[in-house]
Amino acid sequence: MLLTNYEPEIIRPPCDYSRETVNAIGHITGDISPVFPYLNAVIPGAEYQPAGKVLRFKWEGHVVTLRPDEMAAGGFNDADEAVDFLARLQKLINDTWERRHTIQPSEVQRKRLVATDVYRLLPRTNCKACGQPTCFTFAAKLTMGEVTLEACPVLTEPQFAAQRAKLEEMIANAVFL
Ligand code: SF4
Known part of the structure; x- marks a missing residue:
């Protein structure tokens, strides 16, 4: 398993009460960047910056940003929804890593x-x-x-x-x- 531990942080945009959605960050223990070329290969429309080790993509209606030690996403109705999403994102990362031998990694920069x-x-x-x-x-x-x-x-x-x-x-x- 590549992503074993992370600490969720829920963020509400400060001083903007017109926005009711919350954002979430998972602070990761370790480095998940080795999975980025595999995710870039299997997720349509992903934006990959190999030099900066940043991968962005839309998943389940949310824009996700992955960095080596962080996974972030926004637009959730509440903290529970955000926490559940991070758990599913962890599973996506680990499932993709587990089947990496069946995926041709891609460093395509769309x-x-x-x-x-x-x-x-x-x-x-x-x-x-x-x-x-x-x-x-x-x-x-x-x-x-x-x-x-x-x-x-x-x-x-x-x-x-x-x-x-x-x-x-x-x-x-x-x-x-
Ligand atoms: S994209 Fe243009 S040509 Fe195609 S169906 Fe729509 S209006 Fe017609």
Whole structure:
């Protein structure tokens, strides 16, 4: 087991009573950074900085930041929810570490999608078949992971095959947080 012990700390943003969510940090005994390339390989849209030993990703609707001696996440309704999440995160880390021999580690440093880059590759008909008012709105939502390429039926037409392939490649190497 890689992550054996951690001390949970629950943080409420100070002097901001309009925010009702709490954040959580697990202060870790030891160094969990050896698991980062394996998590980076299996979690879609993760953002990995090998030099700084920081891994960020979205999991169960929360943005997680892992450092060698710390796991942090935010947006919880209360302390119990935050503590439960840290326990599940510990399990994710340890389960991934246990099966590391079956995973090809990755040091890929993904980049965030830029809406204008996505837009240029869309059919740009503004046909609304995806449920969005314009192709640019679709592009913007795609960069945030709120829609998928499958929602655009026009992209399945043969004349857009090359553009779709390029978009799929961009998405496979993109950060979604
Ligand atoms: S279905 Fe495709 S082409 Fe039509 S508006 Fe949506 S993104 Fe644009």
